[in-house]
Amino acid sequence: MKDNLIVKVTYQFALQVMAAAKLIRERREYDLASQFWRAGTSIGANVEEAQAAQSRADFRSKMSIAAKEARETHYWLQLARDGKVLSSQEADALLETIQKIRKILTSIVKSTSENP
Numbered sequence: 264m265k266d267n268l269i270v271k272v273t274y275q276f277a278l279q280v281m282a283a284a285k286l287i288r289e290r291r292e293y294d295l296a297s298q299f300w301r302a303g304t305s306i307g308a309n310v311e312e313a314q315a316a317q318s319r320a321d322f323r324s325k326m327s328i329a330a331k332e333a334r335e336t337h338y339w340l341q342l343a344r345d346g347k348v349l350s351s352q353e354a355d356a357l358l359e360t361i362q363k364i365r366k367i368l369t370s371i372v373k374s375t376s377e378n379p
Contacts, residue, residue, distance in 0.1 A: 305332040307329075309328045310325070322375060
């Protein structure tokens with residue numbers, strides 16, 4: 264895990280998502296907390312699965328799913344911030360991190376699609 268940036272970053276992000284989802288849950292926004300938890304932790308799970316892909320197409324597919332989950336996580340974070348469930352201070356660092364993750368995943372998907 265130490266040598267693979269996207270594995271490391273998505274694992275650390277999942278830990279941050281868990282902490283933020285607990286805050287959201289404490290604020291009695293249970294559905295939002297669940298959606299955010301599922302999407303945010305799924306990114307790393309799909310990246311981890313991709314590490315044992317059976318083929319290049321399988322790898323690309325799992326990374327594409329991770330990228331989609333990252334987009335969904337970004338949505339839930341924006342909603343939590345703009346809906347005043349999380350303060351800007353609580354959400355902005357997470358939003359910055361998810362943007363970086365999205366860029367990395369998009370680059371991985373694009374490069375594995377272009378190079379057979």
